[in-house]
Each structure stands twice: as structure tokens, then as C-alpha cells.
Amino acid sequence: MKHQHKYDANGKQICCSLEEKINKTTEHHSDDDGHDHDHSSEEKSTFQQFLPAIISFVLLLVAIGFDNYFTQSWFTGWVRIVWYVVAYLPVGFPVLKEAFESIRKGEIFSEFLLMSIATIGAFAIGEYPEAVAVMLFYAVGEVFQTLAVTRAKANIKTLLDQRPDEVTIIENNVAKTIKASDAKIGDTIQLKSGEKLGLDGELLSDSASFNTAALTGESKPDTKEKGEVVLAGMINLNTIALVKITTAYADSKLSKILELVQNATAQKAPTELFIRKFAKIYTPIVVVLAVLITVLPYFFVANYIFNDWLYRALVFLVISCPCALVISIPLGYFGGIGAASKNGILFKGSNFLDVMASIQNVVMDKTGTMTEGVFKVQEVVFNSDFNKEEILQMVNALESQSTHPVATAIHQFVGKIDNTIELKNVEEIAGHGLKANIKEKELLVGNFKLMDKFSISYDIDPTTIVYTLIAVAYDKKIVGYLTIADSIKEDAQETIDKLKALGVKTTMLSGDKNTVVQFVAQKLGITNAFGDLLPEDKVNKVKEIKSNNETVCFVGDGVNDAPVVALSDVGIAMGGLGSDATIETADVVIQDDKPSKIAMAINIGKQTKKIVWQNIILAFTVKAIVLVLGAGGLATMWEAVFADVGVALLAILNAVRIQRMKF
Numbered sequence: 001m002k003h004q005h006k007y008d009a010n011g012k013q014i015c016c017s018l019e020e021k022i023n024k025t026t027e028h029h030s031d032d033d034g035h036d037h038d039h040s041s042e043e044k045s046t047f048q049q050f051l052p053a054i055i056s057f058v059l060l061l062v063a064i065g066f067d068n069y070f071t072q073s074w075f076t077g078w079v080r081i082v083w084y085v086v087a088y089l090p091v092g093f094p095v096l097k098e099a100f101e102s103i104r105k106g107e108i109f110s111e112f113l114l115m116s117i118a119t120i121g122a123f124a125i126g127e128y129p130e131a132v133a134v135m136l137f138y139a140v141g142e143v144f145q146t147l148a149v150t151r152a153k154a155n156i157k158t159l160l161d162q163r164p165d166e167v168t169i170i171e172n173n174v175a176k177t178i179k180a181s182d183a184k185i186g187d188t189i190q191l192k193s194g195e196k197l198g199l200d201g202e203l204l205s206d207s208a209s210f211n212t213a214a215l216t217g218e219s220k221p222d223t224k225e226k227g228e229v230v231l232a233g234m235i236n237l238n239t240i241a242l243v244k245i246t247t248a249y250a251d252s253k254l255s256k257i258l259e260l261v262q263n264a265t266a267q268k269a270p271t272e273l274f275i276r277k278f279a280k281i282y283t284p285i286v287v288v289l290a291v292l293i294t295v296l297p298y299f300f301v302a303n304y305i306f307n308d309w310l311y312r313a314l315v316f317l318v319i320s321c322p323c324a325l326v327i328s329i330p331l332g333y334f335g336g337i338g339a340a341s342k343n344g345i346l347f348k349g350s351n352f353l354d355v356m357a358s359i360q361n362v363v364m365d366k367t368g369t370m371t372e373g374v375f376k377v378q379e380v381v382f383n384s385d386f387n388k389e390e391i392l393q394m395v396n397a398l399e400s401q402s403t404h405p406v407a408t409a410i411h412q413f414v415g416k417i418d419n420t421i422e423l424k425n426v427e428e429i430a431g432h433g434l435k436a437n438i439k440e441k442e443l444l445v446g447n448f449k450l451m452d453k454f455s456i457s458y459d460i461d462p463t464t465i466v467y468t469l470i471a472v473a474y475d476k477k478i479v480g481y482l483t484i485a486d487s488i489k490e491d492a493q494e495t496i497d498k499l500k501a502l503g504v505k506t507t508m509l510s511g512d513k514n515t516v517v518q519f520v521a522q523k524l525g526i527t528n529a530f531g532d533l534l535p536e537d538k539v540n541k542v543k544e545i546k547s548n549n550e551t552v553c554f555v556g557d558g559v560n561d562a563p564v565v566a567l568s569d570v571g572i573a574m575g576g577l578g579s580d581a582t583i584e585t586a587d588v589v590i591q592d593d594k595p596s597k598i599a600m601a602i603n604i605g606k607q608t609k610k611i612v613w614q615n616i617i618l619a620f621t622v623k624a625i626v627l628v629l630g631a632g633g634l635a636t637m638w639e640a641v642f643a644d645v646g647v648a649l650l651a652i653l654n655a656v657r658i659q660r661m662k663f
Contacts, residue, residue, distance in 0.1 A: 049143045052090035053136060059087035060132045067129070084128035091132075091139035092119060109283035111321050117287075118317040122637065125307045125314075130637035134318055141645040144652060167198040170242070181249045189243045191236045200231050200247035208241035210234040212592075270354060278322075286320040293631055308633070315630040318640035319623055328615040328651030335658040336608030343663065345601050346589040355570050356553065356588070356605030361545050362499055362598060363564075365556035366510035366517055367405060369574050370495070370524065370595055371486040375409035378467055382480035391479055395445050395472055397421040398436050402428065406470060409484050429453070431511055431534035433470075441475040447513070449532070451478065466515050488520060491596040496524045498599035507545065509538045509564075538564045555598055572598060600663045607658055615651040622647045 063083050066075040075083070099112035115138055122131035167180045170188045180198035183189070188204065191197055197210075209221040212234050221237055224230055230243055232252040290313040298304045333350035340347050347353055367373050382388045396414040399407035401423070411417070424437040432453060433446010444450055448462045448471050458478040462469050467483040499506055507528040510517045514531030521529030530541060542564050545552050554568035565571030565586060573586030574593050590597045626643035629635035635643075 046147065049146060050140075052094075053139045053143065056087050056091045056132065056136050056139070059083065060129065060136060063087060063132075064129055081128070084123075084132055088119070088123075088132045088135060092116075092135045095135060095138065109280070109287060111283075111326065114283065114286070114317050114321045117290075118314045118640075121310060121314045121317075125310055127311065127637065134637055134641050137641045137645040141648050141652075144649055164196055164198050168192075183245055183249065185245050185248060187245045189245060191241045191243055193236055193238055193240065195236055197230060197232050197234045197236070197243060199245050199249055200229070200252045201243040201245045203228050203230050204242040204244050205240075208239070209237040211237055270351065282320075282322060286317065290314075290317045290320075312630060312633050315635055315637055315640045316627065318637065319626045319630050319635070319643040321644045322619075327648055328619070328655045329612055331652060332608060332612040332615060332655040332658070335611070335655050336604055339608075339658050339661065339663070340601065340604050342659075343597065343600060343604075344591040344594075345597050345604070346591065347601075348587050348589075352570055352587045353605045353608045355551065356602050357609040358551055359504060359553045359570065359602055359605075360550040361505045361507060361552045363507045363509055363542060363545065363552055363554045363568065364595070364598075366508055366512055366520060367486060368593075369555050370492045370508065370520060370526075371488050373405050373486065375405050375468070375484045375486050377409055377413035378483040378485050380480070380482050382472070383478065385477075386474065386479050391472060391474060393418045394421055394438050394443055394474070395482075397423060397438075398426070398434050398443055398445055401426050401436075402434060405486075406468070406484060410470070410482065413482075438474075442473075444473040445470060447471060447532075462513065463515055466519055468513050468516050486516075488523065489593075489595060491594055492524055495595040495598055496526060498596065499602075500525070502599060502602055504599075504602065505550075507541070509533055509541055511535075511538075535563060539567060542567050553598075553602075555595070572601070603663045604658075607661060607663075611654055611658055615654055618654075619647050619651060 063075075063080070066072050066080075095112050095115050099110060099116045102108070102110040102112055115135065119131040119135050122128070122134065165180055166177050167183055168175050168177050168190045169183060170176075170190050175190055183199055189197070189199070189201065191208075203224050203226055206226050207223060208230075209223045210230060212222050212231075222234075229246075293313040293316055294306075294309050297309050298306075330350075333353060336353045337347050337350065340353075347356075364370060380388065380392070382391060392414050396410055396417055399410045400417050401407075421438060426434070426436040428434055429446070429450065432450040433444065435445075435450075435454075436443050442454075444454055444456065448458070448460070448469065451458055451471050451473055454473070454476075456473045456476065456478055458471070460471075460478075460481065465483065467485050470482040470484060472479040472481065496506055505528075506526045508517060508521050508526050508530070510529075510531050511533050512531055517529050517531030520526075530537075533541070542552055542554065546567070551570075552568045553570045553572060554564050555572040555574060556565065565573075570588060571586045572588045572590060574590050574595070588601060590601070622643050626635050626639050630640060
């Protein structure tokens with residue numbers, strides 16, 4: 001059991017490394033406490049990982065020295081063979097074991113089998129140094145692969161252990177340390193300065209500052225006031241804070257994010273799927289060709305020497321090993337997911353990296369995406385025939401049934417809800433507003449389309465007022481309206497400028513009043529903007545864009561716009577921390593509400609795709625050249641090693657480059 005740790009201002013803590021291959025690193029299991037664990041055994045140091053290769057390398061160097069430079073009379077016959085076998089085993093035995101395991105599982109034509117056949121064959125024809133060298137370089141490549149995977153996963157991996165295993169709760173005014181998974185909803189957590197919150201909750205202290213880097217990628221302090229939601233993974237930065245638990249350990253926002261990240265590689269990009277299928281067909285073909293290279297010349301070559309042609313076939317086998325492709329391509333995509341995660345962008349699969357790279361249209365919602373989504377009532381214009389305060393109290397009571405930002409604005413303006421007001425037949429009309437009966441009379445609160453729907457006459461022209469209008473009708477008569485304003489996000493302009501620089505078209509679709517939508521769009525320079533839209537209108541607009549065979553990314557809250565998200569090629573949810581449904585619905589989640597991350601996500605997708613294709617071209621070009629040379633007897637095992645392990649290493653180093661890039 002770990003104890004609660006201190007964390008630095010960036011939320012960093014040393015975590016154990018993952019040592020499994022790229023196709024296994026995302027598999028986890030949970031114990032009864034809900035903790036995540038890796039399948040890998042205890043952490044090995046870099047030296048321990050390289051130790052078998054070091055032993056093999058030293059023995060190989062000594063043997064080559066005895067063979068060529070410091071000739072020893074005793075270093076002949078079986079002694080020489082045994083020496084090379086001992087040099088071979090530290091690096092060769094794990095590969096032979098993997099080959100055997102693969103065959104037992106029915107995966108006959110694996111990279112392990114190719115390496116095993118090639119090196120054992122080299123031993124059979126007396127090419128002992130080359131046999132050891134091939135397996136040695138392969139083993140070194142495997143270690144570098146492990147280190148590369150660990151590095152690529154570093155940013156994501158910090159999410160895998162963000163919650164402490166223990167929390168301090170206050171019980172009968174006494175501080176008590178318990179397992180985080182045993183804490184119950186309603187318990188009060190005492191959080192000291194520098195400690196990380198273990199469960200989601202509500203702040204009981206007057207105020208507290210938190211580092212939210214683990215959740216949003218932003219390390220600047222976020223001050224929360226009493227009653228506000230605080231989430232597992234946040235670090236308390238100053239005085240002792242008290243938090244009331246509101247969510248079970250297993251249901252916290254961080255748990256949802258962890259699940260999303262752990263499953264991120266389950267959805268493969270088309271390129272990745274193709275390479276996997278290609279390798280399954282390619283490998284057996286290569287084995288058959290190697291056999292033919294050995295046997296066929298017997299019938300056509302006058303001075304046929306079996307050992308010479310077997311050597312060529314073995315070289316051919318080593319060159320043809322698809323390591324560089326099988327390793328570097330998934331690693332490239334995983335690097336992209338890691339780079340995105342580091343910047344507070346969560347991709348649900350590598351396939352979405354590919355789609356984001358080719359996005360031609362970004363369609364966005366207005367409220368909460370390009371604007372703050374924090375509305376404030378500007379003015380109240382009511383008919384003098386009605387009691388203004390009484391109507392406002394009724395409106396406040398009805399709006400308490402909604403979670404829409406407009407409802408919050410009205411509540412903040414009016415104040416405490418009058419619980420004596422009895423609401424009957426409350427109904428939310430999508431895209432219009434709310435309806436209820438109070439004192440046997442009908443109250444309508446919403447846009448002017450709601451007034452039209454219920455045939456309420458009015459002499460107001462909504463198009464002449466820029467602000468969002470909330471119309472109110474009571475007892476079949478228009479009462480008046482409230483004007484509500486929202487502010488544009490500080491990085492909204494930067495977002496549109498970056499998208500234009502990328503050649504991406506921008507469209508704003510909103511259910512808000514058209515004058516407001518046009519005002520925001522004009523100010524930001526958005527190409528197309530449409531307001532007064534119902535959910536089905538948004539769907540039709542997106543269908544219209546897609547009818548031109550253009551890829552569409554929709555950015556919204558991921559809940560109300562679920563049909564549009566489903567229709568678009570990629571759905572991006574803003575403010576993933578605010579809604580569980582958002583995480584479920586969207587393909588990509590931007591955790592800190594910043595629209596500028598949209599362009600960043602596209603850039604990360606483009607860079608990932610670029611690196612993946614660089615690796616594919618590099619691997620195919622080098623292998624094709626050396627394969628031809630090998631089949632013609634012009635390439636030795638050393639060239640074969642470079643074509644296999646060397647290219648794999650270059651591809652891996654290229655793949656992890658994305659982790660260092662700034663977007």
C-alpha cells in the first residue's frame with residue numbers, strides 16, 4: 001500500500017515504468033479496490049534491461065578477437081562453438097522462447113520465428129559471429145523499443161496513478177486515515193497543502209487554490225470557492241481544505257478519463273490495421289521465398305553450393321523481418337496520443353488522429369465552446385400590468401428545473417428560489433424553453449419561437465436586439481423579456497486564426513438568437529454562422545456540408561448535440577470534466593474548455609500521420625534495396641542487421657520525436 005505523497009507544482013510524481021510491448025501496454029486489470037495495475041512485473045532499471053546484451057557483446061568481442069587478432073590454439077573446435085553458443089544464449093533464448101510460445105498459440109509466422117531460423121541457420125553453416133551479432137542487435141533493438149514505449153507513454157502514464165491510495169477523513173472531529181476506496185459519499189476529507197485529492201467532492205472551506213495539471217494539462221492555479229466542485233487528481237496548493245465526497249471512488253471524473261486513456265489504442269487507425277494485416281500475409285510469403293532461394297538454384301546454377309544459397313536465404317529472412325513497421329507505426333500513433341494527453345486533449349483512439357489530420361471543416365457550437373457559457377442578466381423588460389418581482393420568482397422556480405446556463409444566470413440574478421411556488425406539468429420543449437402550470441395558469445419561459453408555438457402575441461421585434469432574449473408569458477399573455485449576455489473566450493480569436501492558417505473552414509451552429517450568433521461570428525471572423533437552430537436543424541446543416549464529400553469535425557458539449565456529434569467524422573467535447581455524458585459521447589475530449597486546443601488537435605494529428613508515413617517509406621525503401629542485394633548474394637548478415645534492427649531503431653527514434661514537439 002502506498003501512502004499519500006507530496007507533489008510539486010506541476011503535479012509530477014515518479015511512477016513505475018511500463019515494460020511490455022506496444023501491443024500489450026494498454027492492458028490493465030483492477031483489484032478489488034479499483035486500483036489499476038500493469039501486467040508487467042517489477043520495474044527493471046535500464047542497466048538490467050541492457051545486461052543480457054552487454055554480456056553477449058563482451059563475449060562476442062572476445063571471440064572475434066581470438067578469431068582474428070589474438071589467435072589462441074585452444075579456441076577451436078567444440079570450445080569455439082560452445083563460446084559462441086554461450087554468447088548467443090543471453091540474447092537468443094528469450095527470442096527462441098517467444099517463437100515457441102507464438103507457435104503454441106497458432107501464430108507460426110512471427111518475427112521471433114524469422115530471427116530464430118536465421119540465427120540457428122547461421123550456426124548450422126558455421127557463421128557463428130554473425131549469428132550472435134544478428135540476435136545481439138535484435139535484443140538491443142527490443143530494449144530500445146521498450147524504452148521508447150515507456151517514453152511515449154510517460155505523459156499518459158502520469159494519469160494512471162493520480163489518486164492517492166489513502167485519504168484523511170474527519171470523523172467526530174478526529175482526523176482518520178483510511179483507504180480511498182473505503183471512503184463513502186458524504187464523508188469529509190481533510191486535504192493538506194501539497195496533497196492530491198482522492199475522490200470528487202464539494203469544497204466546504206471558504207476557498208482553496210488547486211493545481212489541475214493532472215486533469216487539464218494546465219498547471220496554473222485554479223481557485224475554487226465554497227460549494228464548488230473539486231475533482232480527484234487536483235492538488236491543494238495552500239492552506240488545509242475540507243471537501244465533502246459526492247462521488248464514489250470508482251465513479252470519479254478521473255476514473256472516466258483513465259478508462260478512456262487505457263482504451264485509447266483499442267481503436268486502430270486504418271494505416272495501423274493495414275500494416276498488421278500486411279505483416280500476417282507478408283511473413284509467410286517471405287519464408288516461402290527464403291526456401292525457394294535455397295532450393296531453386298540447384299536446378300539452374302552449375303556450381304551450386306548449398307551453404308552459399310542457404311546463407312543468402314538466411315540474410316533474406318533477417319532483412320524481411322517486419323519489426324520496423326510492426327513496432328514503429330503503433331508507437332507513432334501512441335506517441336501522438338501521448339502528446340495530445342500532455343496538452344489536455346484526450347483521443348479515444350488512434351483512428352481519430354488520422355481523421356483529425358484530414359479535417360476540412362470545423363463546425364462549432366457557440367455557447368460554452370467559443371463563448372464562456374457564463375450568462376448574466378443585463379436587463380428585465382416587463383409589462384407594467386404584471387408584478388415584476390412575483391413573475392421573476394415564478395420564472396426562477398421554473399428555471400430551477402433546468403441545468404442550462406441561462407437558468408443559472410436567472411437564478412444568480414433573482415436569488416433564492418421560493419419553494420412555496422407549486423409547479424405542475426413541467427415540460428422542457430427542445431430548442432424552445434420551459435412550460436409549467438402555476439396557480440392553474442400556464443407559464444412559458446424561453447425564446448420567441450416558444451411564444452409563436454403557443455400562439456402568444458407580442459409587439460417586440462427580437463431581431464432588433466443583439467443580446468439573447470428570454471421571453472416570458474403568463475396566462476396566455478406576453479409579460480416581457482430578459483436580456484442575457486455571454487462573453488467570448490479569450491483564445492477564441494486565436495482559434496479561428498489558427499484554423500484559417502491550416503486551411504480549415506469554420507462554421508458556427510447555435511440554437512441561440514441569430515443576431516447574437518452573427519455578432520460573435522463577425523467579431524471572430526468565422527466563415528459561416530447560423531442561429532435560431534433546433535437540434536434537427538444542426539443535423540441538416542452538417543449533412544449539407546458532408547454532402548460535398550468534406551470531412552467534418554463538430555465541437556460542442558457532446559450532450560445536447562449528440563445527434564450532430566454522431567453524424568460528424570470526429571466529435572470534440574469541450575469541458576470534458578464537467579459532464580460524464582461528454583466523455584461517453586465525444587471522440588476527442590478537450591479538458592480545459594480552451595477552443596485553441598481544436599487547432600492543436602489537428603496539428604498533432606497531422607504530425608503523427610507525417611511521422612508514421614516517414615517510417616513506412618523508410619522501412620520499405622531500405623528493406624527493398626537490401627532484399628534485392630541479399631537475394632543476389634551482394635549483402636551479408638551485417639547489412640541484413642541494419643535493414644532490420646537498424647531501420648527499426650531509426651523508426652522508433654523518429655516516432656518518439658512527437659513527444660518533444662511543441663504545438
